Amino acid sequence: MIKTYLFISLCSFILTSNAYGIDxxxxxxxxxxxxxxxxQGEFDNYNQVNFEENDFLAKDDKPQKKHARLYKRVVRINAxxxxxxxxxxxxHDAGKNQPAxxxxxxxxxxxxxxxxxIAENYRFKSPxxxxxxxxxxxxxDIRYDDLRKVGEQCYTEYQLVGKSFVxxxxxxxxxxxxxxxxxxNLRTQEVISESELWHxxxxxxxxxxxxxxxxDDIPIKMRRAKNFTCWAALKTDKLKPNGEFYWDLFSNIVLHNQGDIMKISTTEKVPKHYFIRLKETIFPAGDRPDVFEMFIHDKNDSDTKALAYTWTNTEATHLGINLRWMQSACSLIKKAN
Incomplete structure (x- = not known):
């Protein structure tokens, strides 16, 4: 009986241990x-930088030291x-189109x-x-010989807190x-959520x-970007045989909604230059509804002056504008399941 009991107890322990290990x-x-x-994703703090530079916030609510604009992309690689x-x-400093x-x-x-x-952090020896x-x-084919570790004991510890990683x-x-x-000594703090990355x-x-x-310990607050495929058409001063004006067409241009821009120029003898910006505006104060916007700028003017703009809600998957002399539209690129 004793041997049988010990055998059953041992089997029970093994099964419990295996179940615990599997769990x-x-x-x-x-x-x-x-x-x-x-x-994984694309992140940009254009919204944060924008409100630190415009007149929406009260003076006391603006940090004395402005944040630099940063764009970040993170992907899992097969290495x-x-x-x-x-x-x-x-x-990238100052936006996606600038050098990394x-x-x-x-x-x-x-x-x-x-x-x-636990994340061990490395830099490339030849970036x-x-x-x-x-x-x-x-x-x-990346090897540890191609990398150098960031300092000694400089690993990042991530813990799941609610629905975010800290x-x-x-x-x-x-x-x-x-x-x-x-x-x-290096110190970092980071929060990764469904909508933002703070660093x-x-x-x-x-x-x-x-x-x-x-x-002031105010982090860089980057928002997760959504990508849109866009097109634009610009009316030129060139005439077709039937007397109608030629239009310059720009298509299949990918822009994200966190301040990304595309530059376009006409094919006339004296070209006209413009850029289109997509912007998701998340208000840091007050009860104004957040919006998704498209701005049309003269390339020769400062970024703060728009020739025209349009807006919709932040959940919109399409946005367009028609100014007679130019038209543009963008559609959300849906992720594959």
Whole structure:
């Protein structure tokens, strides 16, 4: 009887342990899948920068130090030499059409006990050789020899809080080599949600004095971008044989809704130059409804002066304008299931 009881108890323990292990793996898979769905995308803080520069907010509500405009794109890449969960980050200063100033790699693992995602951060040794990695669906041959780790113990810890991931690099452990200071301590804070990506990065001297960052601790607040395919037509001064005017047509232009622009010029002897901007305006104060807008600008004028604009609700999938001398329309690019 005793042997039978011990055998049954052992079997029960093994079955329970296996079930626990399977459940734990499912939790980890679910955590990684959720992170994957949120971290990938295009992000831009045009809305934040716009309200720091216009007259909508009261003077006391504007930060003394304005934020720079940033565009960021994050994609998961197939780089098996680095790991299974590898993400490529590319950041542009002043908008998508400007050169990228930072290219980096995150390699993920999971802390089982804390139920945290750990991201090791790397920079490319030769970033100028790296082009848009999202343009390739093939295996990408990136090796650790091509990368340099960002400092010592400078990994990011992500934890799921509600429906968002909150991440940080701890300045007490993260040391980045510095020729001038020996090393600096790096601290970051990040929130990734369904609609936004907030990021704050600060550096400190060994003495604890802030070297760079923001004293007000207001992060860069980037909104998740939606892509639209757009076309525009401009009336020219050239005549057809029947006496009608020729129109210049521009088609299949992809723009996102966070301040992205397309530049267009007529084919006349003296060309006219314009640009079209798509903008999702999310009001940071008051009860005005948020809107999705299209602006038409003379390229020779400042960005603050529009020749015309139109707007609709932020959930709209189409937006267009007809000014007689020009027409334009944009339609949401729907993601494949």
């Amino acid at each position: 734990k793996r499912r939790q980890i898979d679910k955590l990684l899948k959720k992170f994957d769905s949120l971290v 098996p030499t680095l790991g299974e969960h590898v993400y490529y980050h590319q950041i 100033y930072r290219k980096s790699i995150e390699v993920l693992s999971v802390d089982d006990k804390k139920q945290m995602i 100028e050789d790296i082009k848009n990695l999202w343009e390739s669906n093939k295996i990408i 991440g940080s690099i701890d300045q007490n452990r993260c040391k980045v080599h510095s020729k001038k200071f020996g090393y600096i 704050l990065e600060e550096g400190f001297l060994p003495s604890g004095e802030m070297l760079f960052g923001r004293e």
